[in-house]
Amino acid sequence: MTQVSMTVNGKSATGTVEGRTLLSSFLRDTLELTGTHVGCDTSQCGACVVHVNGVAVKSCTMLAAEADGAEVATIEGQANADGSLNVIQQAFQDHHGLQCGFCTPGMVMSAAALLKDNPKPTEAEVREYLEGNICRCTGYHNIVKAIMAASGQDVAIAAE
């Protein structure tokens, strides 16, 4: 068992983990931050995306011990200081970019990472970037719209 310490959503967090404990398990089970979801076991679905030192990471592909000393951001820390939805979260609600909500935390975290690196992506760039995030409900249409809207752009489509 190993002691790990990290900063999660701006607060220090410490726990004892096995060597094999994944960051996703540490967040969900030890810290009870259950907003980070696990939808597969081959690191494909992206429901578990968090930011580690500002970079989007699938938390099921990283050991908790590897995140020792890191700054971790999860969906629980994304809202504005007053508790209101941030720009990306609000765009997802405004454009119906979620249905069952299970993939949503990963989608929001990926979208945030995308827009940080590329504040005005094209529709094609958004779709390409979401390669590692699977949604089974929305058909992606409204997720793409939401991310474009969060970047201050609109998606050209013939009709709604």
Place this chain on the structure above:
Amino acid sequence: MPKDGGIGASSKRREDVRFLTGAGNYTDDINLRGQAYVHFLRSDIAHGTITNIDTAAASAMPGVVRIFTGADFQAVGGLPCGWQITDRFGEAMKEPRHPVLADGKVRHVGEPICAVVADTLEQARDAAEAIVVDIDELPAVVDMAKALTADSPKVHDDLSDNMCYDWGFVEENKEAVEEAFRNAAHVTTCELTNNRLVANPMEPRVALGDYDRSSDNSTLYTTSQNPHVIRLLMGAFVLGIPEHKLRVVAPDVGGGFGTKIFHYAEEALCTFAAKALNRPVKWTSTRSEAFVSDAHGRDHVTTIELALDADNNFTAVRTSTLANMGAYLSTFAPSVPTWLHGTLMAGNYKTPLVYVNVRAVFTNTVPVDAYRGAGRPEATFQLERVIDKAARELGVDPIALRRQNFVSEFPYQTPVAVAYDSGDFHRLMDKLEAQADFEGFAARRAKSEAEGKLRGLGINCFIEACGIAPSNLVGQLGARAGLYESATVRVNATGGLVVMTGSHSHGQGHETAFPQVIAEMIGIDESMIEIVHGDTANTPMGMGTYGSRSIAVGGSAMVRATEKIINKAKKIAAHLMEASESDIELKDGAFSVAGTDKSVAWGDVTLAAYVPHNYPLEDIEPGLEETAFYDPSNFTYPAGAYACEVEVDKETGAVTIAKFTTADDFGNVINPMIVDGQVHGGLVQGIGQALMENAAYDENGQLLSASYMDYAMPRASDVPMFTVDHSNGTPCTHNPLGVKGCGEAGAIGSPPTVVNAVVDALQSGGHKVDHVDMPVSPARVWAAMQG
């Protein structure tokens, strides 16, 4: 101008706030004090006899609490099947026992053999590796046609063969259909595979059993679309727990698509083990487990024939289908290829004679059951492929051929039992033609050609039977359940309402859409209405959410209960205003006396109901709470016309969806934003089936596509933006909201649209191709182009 509240408004979803902030409450987010974890040791071979299970070493490993095997479940029932089919000779289907844990034999890869319960999940997994299971492997049968041969291995030794049933519909029409084919001017035949799929809701299944020793009550938290159905099936048929001693909770559920309707072994195991061990027991499926334990979908092989007269009128349809049941009968499996499929074989057309034959087959594969659309995608795919092929053979326009044969008068009694109450297929096609810009297709094709690509246009029309369903009818058809829905509306003293619905929301947005209906009825703000669902302890007996039934059946139950509330509130209002009840009108949240300026607010009436100081106690009881059960008199019949344009890469055979346009008839629409989203999602599931998804087995019964590395889930870059429309609805005539349901349309309508477009593209390139099996992969298209 769009409404900002009530029926027809695109109200933003209130559930989104918790999902967007990580505050959702999914089953795996629930942890109970002292809980143990279960890991299932599953069969890695498809067919064999278990000769020995040695758990001694595993039992001694750290943290192991108990290891359950099939021997522990001898005294309890098997997993029940909820629908009995009577075959065309009047005999009941074969119904083999479906044990909770393997009992003497394993019959598919993934079948649970042992359940290891330990203090931690890691300990349970480690211990499972120390269990020694000896299995004498037997030849497996995967192919349905082979399974029906005399020398095939038998999946169930106690059955005479691998045929579950041989069903004919309408059996009395068989001779007349054959006569029609003898007299046909033209017959078109298609041989089709409807590929096996895995539903893949993004949340894997979870079960958490709990037992309270003081009350002897059991609770199961589970990822279910219908907690009451699980309570009934598991309580009455498997574990022998009466419903009043069993609570089933399905909290936030991360997608269902059918595969979370069914009662699964893991639910029974966790409930059983919690009582046996007197501590909570939790199981969380991995995705790898989900692939070999969630019920699969589709998997039909069909020959369909269409007979036409000299004027191109459809005179008869005849089909012969093999439908895979897998190794055991999942909860509603037998109904899918029969009543949910045969009754749709008239489609949108006035074909007078239909005969459908379905042989359901046991194989050494994961059980197959309802997946989004369930039977109706299979029916639509066959019909719309054969019509498209007929149009090409006859050299007529595929839209004109469809229009010529459309049902155009409603109500319409089909030759396959169901009666369509409303619709307007020509108007849907008009809308589609206007929106899809068919005039511009030639120019788009030329542009694609210049880029080295073949462009094709595919059309499809479909109708569904949704809003499942009248109980007396489904009872006659073999359902072992009623299919009503329920709602309790509880009005509080200060005027707010809580609706306890038997419907279940796992992405559909009931918490937003249901209040819109009540807000409209009473004239109060949507925020005054709260929806409670998913817990048998605080909702009336409900049948749950599937078959696009929530708003049509569950919403109707809520309307009926609210009508009772309003009727009683009017009595109270009449008393308060000393007026005649018949003169009371409810508008904008206030009761008024017709023809006067007397008025009393909704909140004053609700307060009077609970503080009955000035109240007609001699006539009515205090309080304001009503329950209604709604049993529909018919199915609803959503319909649509879809168009798809594809580009086929001449070098690689890769297919790209270039444009997809829909015109749907959902009847009246409560929340257009949510309905659009349901269509988008359905389209991509159907496009996934058409282009990339496939649950492929090898001949030994090994599932080859058992992870997201191998099973191709559609990604964002696989699909375009869609143009969807549902503005031409014809209201359902028999439910109070005039709604038809929208959940399955996209998945039903899109696969044949895509394949028709691919065939059109290939033919435009001079390739003599009249069909490509789904998934229409680059390899298949490339092979087709090589002739």
